[in-house]
Amino acid sequence: MGFLGGAYLWVLALHVIFVIFLMAALFMMPRFFVYHQECEPGSPEIDRWIDRENKLRSIILNPSIVLVWVFGMVLAAHGGFWLDGWFLVKLALVIGLSAYHGWVIGYMKALRRGEHRLSGKKLRLLNEVPGLATIAIVILVFVKPF
Template sequence: MAGFLGATYDWVKAAHVIFVIFWMAGLFMLPRYLVYHQEGLSDPADAARWTEREGKLRRIILTPAMIAVWVLGIALALNAGIADGTPGLGWLHAKLAIVFLLSGYHGWAVGYAKKLAKGRTTVSNKALRMMNEIPALAATLIVILVIVKPF
């Protein structure tokens, strides 16, 4: 597939996949950090360490990777013809919807980390552990959509 990316298409696609891996790694880690942080709120020193870890994860991996995923992904989607009404891209629309929801989850997790840094909890430990599975579910659906292209 050449499109406007031409000879750079494979490089852009490779970079997109690399940054997806980084982002997903961070999204698998942060919710687990939130569980441990919430459980450690009774010890101020422990809670402070979790706040620091979460901040580093956010600044070094999560947010830069998510930005790269979106920039590269939009370039790939435009290259595929999503803005031109190219037929057969239903799978891509579904993928983008899931990525949009996953970005919202990312934002929620970052916001919850900031609440925990202030000592506030609004989600039970059990619910927090269940929410830990959202990135895995999203990744599974996205891979199926991209590889199988069911519609």
């Protein structure tokens, strides 16, 4: 056992709790964008979607991604996984997910300016990205195939 001792399972539990919050928010936000984009320009419903997106970002999405990283890095230091194949691939995937998070925030700001950069169909397709990353990450952390 590494330096966490008996706190290891608590840190693991916190990591997984915030992983669930993060992934839920990453799944929800592009859905919000689809409904937001479908509103009539200038309608009061647009302000309500902007408000929902702001709340999802500031209450769930941003705090969760920070806490997932913090607890994840503590677990990695505890286990000394830095050079393990599964961990390096997981790290590459979570860096990709963090870039996706950055894209979500950028799209949210563009939408607020009235820019509809992607069609609803493309937004729905992009929604598959966090799902596919989750499948790969969960297999990596549990099976540790390499």
